[in-house]
Amino acid sequence: MPSSISPLEHTQLPALIRLNQASVSATSPLDMEALIKLLSQSTYARGIGEPLQAFLIAMDETSTYGSVNYLWFRERRSRFLYIDRVVVDEAARGNGFGRALYADLIAFAQENDCERICCEVNSDPPNPVSDAFHEVQGFVETGRATIDNGLKTVRYLEKTI
Numbered sequence: 001m002p003s004s005i006s007p008l009e010h011t012q013l014p015a016l017i018r019l020n021q022a023s024v025s026a027t028s029p030l031d032m033e034a035l036i037k038l039l040s041q042s043t044y045a046r047g048i049g050e051p052l053q054a055f056l057i058a059m060d061e062t063s064t065y066g067s068v069n070y071l072w073f074r075e076r077r078s079r080f081l082y083i084d085r086v087v088v089d090e091a092a093r094g095n096g097f098g099r100a101l102y103a104d105l106i107a108f109a110q111e112n113d114c115e116r117i118c119c120e121v122n123s124d125p126p127n128p129v130s131d132a133f134h135e136v137q138g139f140v141e142t143g144r145a146t147i148d149n150g151l152k153t154v155r156y157l158e159k160t161i
Contacts (some may be wrong), residue, residue: 005104006044010057011143015052019087025029025084026127041065044081044108054088054097056105058160068147072156076148080158081109083119089155102137118161121146124153131155 010015013035019029030038039045041063047055059065059082061074071084083105088097121130123144134138139157146153 005046005100008039008047012047014051016047016055019052019055019089020085022090025125026122026130027087030033038065038084040138041086044105046104048097049086049092050088051102053092054059054086054101056083056101058083058105058117060112069154069156072120072143072145073118077116077118077158079113079115081105081114081117083117084116093127099137100156106159106161114161116161118157119144120154120156123153125154 006140013032016035017030017032020027020035036129042057042150043060043063044056047053055091059070060082061078061080063070065084067084070084073080073082086098086101099149105117110112117139119134119139121127121134134157137159139159141155141157143156145156146154
């Protein structure tokens with residue numbers, strides 16, 4: 001398991017862009033301006049490693065974030081943390097970084113009296129690794145949507161805290 005989870009720092013922005021770009025098919029594209037805006041709207045933004053090997057960015061129900069997936073939860077839930085993206089460097093996969101970030105996020109949610117953690121996972125194109133990971137973490141499907149002008153279908157998942 002990773003030894004240290006810490007808040008993301010401004011100096012890590014290039015590494016965040018690099019890691020995100022390597023996983024863009026499972027997340028979404030980010031340039032520097034969009035990343036800075038995303039971080040300013042986040043409630044939780046932490047990473048593992050120096051150099052950065054993994055990160056998780058989430059926001060609560062009070063965020064001004066405009067993602068269609070985030071808004072789906074905000075329209076239906078009163079208190080939540082929404083995982084916008086979790087990325088683990090390909091070379092670091094299998095080391096428990098994703099599990100550690102989720103455990104840290106769950107602890108953060110408990111400390112802040114948050115009722116649930118929410119996210120979406122691509123179902124078309126499929127993401128079987130993410131599906132299996134979230135199932136083991138105790139997430140259950142609560143909805144589906146077709147987005148990006150019909151190019152992508154997602155499953156909405158939640159874990160009650």
